[in-house]
Amino acid sequence: MELTHVSRLSFPGGRRGTIEELRGAHVLVVWDPAAPTLVGLRGIEAWPWDPAWAVEAEYRPADAGRLLEVTRLTSPSMRDTLPAPGDFVFDLRGERHTLRAFGVGGxxxxxxxxxxxxxxxTPGMGRWLILPRPKGATGMARIDFNRAVVPHHMFSAAFPCPLPPRENRLPLRIEAGERAPVFDEETAAGSATGPAV
Incomplete structure (x- = not known):
């Protein structure tokens, strides 16, 4: 069987695997529903939904082929480059902000x-927003921080999640979206806020 970065695998016990590409090498990541950090997971804390945290943003495509260097949470940590096809520019709390977006397929x-x-x-490594690429060369999009989620790395160190680039460090409190996983007290899940950056 030939494995590629789009391969999906199944293992006994309900475990699932995906193939990810890192620096030209293929990495097998296995999701195990019986892992202690998942068995002990009771939920994810989140702030109450607040429409004030949803804003209109202008999508500005970058030059073709733009790449950004990021640090991935591996052991030891590693540097990687990811495609960064565009930026979102928006006003929030009286200030203008820009967030760079990575292309993650399709x-x-x-x-x-x-x-x-x-x-x-919230996690020291930051949070994520996942959204569709706006149609056309430029366009408007909705950035809704109520939909911010905690990264996969909070549930398993097997996920080599990218840390936010310097450009994506917002100088205000975003009290919206997911906050942190909540585990049973007897579960040895580590710090709820994760590594600091």
Whole structure:
């Protein structure tokens, strides 16, 4: 069987595997529903939904082939480059902000960001926004921080999640979206806020 970065595998016990490409090498990541950090997971804390945290943004495509260097949470950590096809520019709390987006396949974009809740109320490694790529050369999009999620790395160190680039460090508290996983007290899940950046 030939394995590629789009391969999906199944293993006994309900475990699932995916192939990811890192620096030209293929990595097998296995999701095990019986892992202690998942068995002990009771839920994910989130702030109450607040429409004030949803804003209109202008999507500005980057030059073709733009790459951004990021640090991935591996052991030891490693540097990697990811395609960064565009930026979102928006006004929030009276200030203009820009977030750079990574292409993660098809028409899906990933924004990794930190804010002044990172490392205290939310994971130190930041949170994610996943959204569709706007149609056309430029266009408007909706950035809804109520949809911010905690990264996969919070559930398993097997996920080599990228840390937010310097450009995506927001200088305000984003009190919206997911905050942190909540585990049973007897589960040895590590710090709920994760590594600081």
């Amino acid at each position: 028409d899906t974009l990933l924004i990794t960001f930190t804010d002044r809740t990172s490392g205290t109320d």
